[in-house]
Amino acid sequence: MNRYPLWKNVTVIVAVVLGLLYTLPNFFGEVPAVQVSSVKATIKIEPKLLSRIEDVLKAAAIPNNGLFADTNSIRVRLADTDAQLKAKDAIEKALNPDPSDASYSVALNLLSASPQWLSGMHALPMYLGLDLRGGVHFLLQVDMKGALTKRLDATAADLRSLLRDKTVRHAGIGRDGQAVVIKFRDAETQAKARDVILDTQPAAMAGKATQADLVIAESAEGGDFRLTLTLSEAAQKRVQEMAVKQNIGTLHNRINELGVAEPVIQQQGADRIVVQLPGVQDTAKAKDILGRTATLELRMVDDEASANPAVMELAAKGQPPVGTEYYVERGGRGLLVRKQVMLTGERLTDAQPGFDNQSHEPAVHLTLDSAGARVFKDLTRENVGKRMAILLVEKGKGEVVTAPVIRSEIGGGRVQISGRMSTVEANDVALLLRAGSLAAPMEIIEERTIGPSLGADNIKKGFDSTLWGFTAIATFMVAYYLLFGLVSVLALSANLLFLIALLSLLQATLTLPGIAAIALTLGMAIDANVLINERVREELRNGSTPQAAITAGYERAWGTILDSNVTTLIAGIALLIFGSGPVRGFAVVHCLGILTSIFSSVVVSRALVNLIYGRRRKLAALSIGQVWKPGVETK
Amino acid sequence: MEFFRIRKDIPFMRHALVFNVISLITFVLAVVFLATKGLHFSVEFTGGTLMEVGYSQPPDLEKLRSKLVADGFSDPQVQNFGSSRDVLIRVPIAKDTESAKVGERVMASLTGTAEAAANPPQLKRVEFVGPQVGKELASDGALALLLVVIGIVIYLAIRFEWRFAVSAIIANLHDVVIILGFFAFFQWEFSLPVLAAVLAVLGYSVNESVVVFDRVRETFKKTRGMTTPEVLNHAITSTISRTIITHGSTQMMVTSMLIFGGAALHYFALALTIGILFGIYSSVLVASPLVMWLGVSREQFAAPKKEKAEGVAEDGACV
Numbered sequence: 001m002n003r004y005p006l007w008k009n010v011t012v013i014v015a016v017v018l019g020l021l022y023t024l025p026n027f028f029g030e031v032p033a034v035q036v037s038s039v040k041a042t043i044k045i046e047p048k049l050l051s052r053i054e055d056v057l058k059a060a061a062i063p064n065n066g067l068f069a070d071t072n073s074i075r076v077r078l079a080d081t082d083a084q085l086k087a088k089d090a091i092e093k094a095l096n097p098d099p100s101d102a103s104y105s106v107a108l109n110l111l112s113a114s115p116q117w118l119s120g121m122h123a124l125p126m127y128l129g130l131d132l133r134g135g136v137h138f139l140l141q142v143d144m145k146g147a148l149t150k151r152l153d154a155t156a157a158d159l160r161s162l163l164r165d166k167t168v169r170h171a172g173i174g175r176d177g178q179a180v181v182i183k184f185r186d187a188e189t190q191a192k193a194r195d196v197i198l199d200t201q202p203a204a205m206a207g208k209a210t211q212a213d214l215v216i217a218e219s220a221e222g223g224d225f226r227l228t229l230t231l232s233e234a235a236q237k238r239v240q241e242m243a244v245k246q247n248i249g250t251l252h253n254r255i256n257e258l259g260v261a262e263p264v265i266q267q268q269g270a271d272r273i274v275v276q277l278p279g280v281q282d283t284a285k286a287k288d289i290l291g292r293t294a295t296l297e298l299r300m301v302d303d304e305a306s307a308n309p310a311v312m313e314l315a316a317k318g319q320p321p322v323g324t325e326y327y328v329e330r331g332g333r334g335l336l337v338r339k340q341v342m343l344t345g346e347r348l349t350d351a352q353p354g355f356d357n358q359s360h361e362p363a364v365h366l367t368l369d370s371a372g373a374r375v376f377k378d379l380t381r382e383n384v385g386k387r388m389a390i391l392l393v394e395k396g397k398g399e400v401v402t403a404p405v406i407r408s409e410i411g412g413g414r415v416q417i418s419g420r421m422s423t424v425e426a427n428d429v430a431l432l433l434r435a436g437s438l439a440a441p442m443e444i445i446e447e448r449t450i451g452p453s454l455g456a457d458n459i460k461k462g463f464d465s466t467l468w469g470f471t472a473i474a475t476f477m478v479a480y481y482l483l484f485g486l487v488s489v490l491a492l493s494a495n496l497l498f499l500i501a502l503l504s505l506l507q508a509t510l511t512l513p514g515i516a517a518i519a520l521t522l523g524m525a526i527d528a529n530v531l532i533n534e535r536v537r538e539e540l541r542n543g544s545t546p547q548a549a550i551t552a553g554y555e556r557a558w559g560t561i562l563d564s565n566v567t568t569l570i571a572g573i574a575l576l577i578f579g580s581g582p583v584r585g586f587a588v589v590h591c592l593g594i595l596t597s598i599f600s601s602v603v604v605s606r607a608l609v610n611l612i613y614g615r616r617r618k619l620a621a622l623s624i625g626q627v628w629k630p631g632v633e634t635k
Numbered sequence: 636m637e638f639f640r641i642r643k644d645i646p647f648m649r650h651a652l653v654f655n656v657i658s659l660i661t662f663v664l665a666v667v668f669l670a671t672k673g674l675h676f677s678v679e680f681t682g683g684t685l686m687e688v689g690y691s692q693p694p695d696l697e698k699l700r701s702k703l704v705a706d707g708f709s710d711p712q713v714q715n716f717g718s719s720r721d722v723l724i725r726v727p728i729a730k731d732t733e734s735a736k737v738g739e740r741v742m743a744s745l746t747g748t749a750e751a752a753a754n755p756p757q758l759k760r761v762e763f764v765g766p767q768v769g770k771e772l773a774s775d776g777a778l779a780l781l782l783v784v785i786g787i788v789i790y791l792a793i794r795f796e797w798r799f800a801v802s803a804i805i806a807n808l809h810d811v812v813i814i815l816g817f818f819a820f821f822q823w824e825f826s827l828p829v830l831a832a833v834l835a836v837l838g839y840s841v842n843e844s845v846v847v848f849d850r851v852r853e854t855f856k857k858t859r860g861m862t863t864p865e866v867l868n869h870a871i872t873s874t875i876s877r878t879i880i881t882h883g884s885t886q887m888m889v890t891s892m893l894i895f896g897g898a899a900l901h902y903f904a905l906a907l908t909i910g911i912l913f914g915i916y917s918s919v920l921v922a923s924p925l926v927m928w929l930g931v932s933r934e935q936f937a938a939p940k941k942e943k944a945e946g947v948a949e950d951g952a953c954v
Binding site: 139141284287443444445447448449450451453454457458461462464465466468470472473476477480512513516519520522523524526527530531534538559560563564565566567568569570572573574575577578579580582583586587590 | 842
């Protein structure tokens, strides 16, 4: 007889119930919300903050629909967008009394309106991709060569102070392509310098030269003694990995400052970073903040040359003296700055906009870390009366923000830069510096912006396609296969249910191609049921009894269903491996859909057929439409 | 209802040569179109900037274009998209400019006219793709295709016989080439979703061949005294009803996408439609004759194959 053992029936029922539960959140829609998260590492989201926000809202007489806290943010559900905007302003004012020094980012967001017990069991609505909800997508390419040169520049600076500390006299240190070259006047100092440098490298001392960061090569050609240092392969790899990590961290900070709810910042491949900012419409601002690779450099001004009008004239034409670069200061005066970098933005711990105490000009107050503070102290002590230049370097182009004369030694690591900046500029510079410098320059190599109305439109189009396609298939199946057709349609509905539940559960990103994949998967999944139904008919045609026909039909069709799904799955997996962006969204849904369709079209539909026919001992006929037998003309 | 009342096996194999010649001609035509006209690749592959701009009144496209040219964009394409009020603008990659900013510059150019004040453009979508990404996508696409082909050949060779694997893949690659031929001939835009559709079709129509081959194997095992063409005829005839109904159902869904899916899904659905139509033809009328030419016979499904039936279930559990 066609009966399922209890466990199989239970499996089907459990699967359907779970499917319903996890599909449910998608029907509740979303409500406006305000999301508060911390932008400073020192400030944590605490339960105290929750009650504080509640009080703020009460004081402002804005009703809310519940506050939710998780480890890094607090979200407030609100009745409508009006209340949402009001609440944002009220919270912003209360939490960030000083807008230039914000501790929290307050952002507008959408939250699922599903009841809490559902959210509690991780039943969340499907995660919509940017093409469905609107927003910006960037793909950034990290310049790995840039990371290496930056590291080598830093190494050169370190070596310079190392050799000075150990009183080893050299005839110049500089980066030459992908190597640091140190020149000496005699072989003795060359050897001494080599030992000093080796001392700083424990791996090289232990005889594991391959694990050392720096590979040292000596050369002496006709009185020209050199040490050429290059980064070992392992070190290069490490530098590059660190560069991507640091850039991601920096992007996080910058995006936090933008106040975007649920940003996605991920590494893709070895040297790329994906940034997705849902809901952001002002792409220019976002791109500006992201793309700016600002870092600070402190260099000395070549005062003598700068004072010489003849040299300056040549320099302005693009022929500066060796070892210097020509810059135009804000305000239009040109000056020559030495190429040697004394200090970089990496030594910064904080940057805040403010005002100069004496001149009341807008200024940026910088705080250096201890190593930076020491370097700065030495630098200012040794160069009293000289000018230093503070350069803001963006995309490889430097700009001299200010070039003050050093009046006395400055200790304590507190530096102020001011000089013909507007308040807005001071704010921007501070933000960029505070958000951290990028370890390597980045370039936007892919950008997608989708307006919110287009997103809603895409959802509607995808939904309509699926709905009408499904209706057409359902109508046909029921007309052609009668009760078995109905069973097939129910199995297909179960497939849709499982697929959506699975997508919600995995929080896989649903995109428009993803919706297309749902539709296509449903269109293909019906194949399994057609196969089964045709087989059952064929068995009946060959004279089997109804019960035997069901058994044989399902069993014989199974092998074919499996084969055909595996080939489709191979194509899906290839897409998943090699696809990116929209294709990936398609592939994920396609693959999941194939798996759910095998289950629903075979197991679920069989359970239903068993339920309907399985218990009847004397079954005369099956409701599977007309079964035509050759030679027997039936009406 | 029963659409297919077939008394005798239809002698498909008698006309095998004709079918193969027909497909050879379409195939060659498709290759010729691909070679002469080439595919009209979307921005995703070529790199460049694509923008969708909405207006409240239908704008004069020619004016928009000349304005863009006047503002220094080389060879911008301006066309309607969906409705007369939606405009699609494509700007190819220029070497000297900072490509990531093209979107903003185009908008600035569009809003900077007298007409724009009365009929302001509204930015709906920007897509910028750098040149390196485009190249990668093309090579990734080719790799994906290769992986699908290899995967399917291996699977079919294990489950069936190498003859089946080879003919199935030839038949279905012929579909892929024909889809591409259509896209080349009509200069439809070949975008990433279309690539996805092409690969999905490949998997889907191979499964068509699999259903027929499954029957061939079964018939070989069950009946004796039938010649190979007869076996093939029988297999095709007994699965033809399922073939048409399944493809019809899938096509209903795809047609629905074609009607309701809007411009974004248009070419995706179109590629699927061609793929499904040619999929039926090729898997039935190309793959089967190929198997015959390759010399399939009963001996290849002799006794040891019987155990395979149990192997199936194990395979299934693995999957």
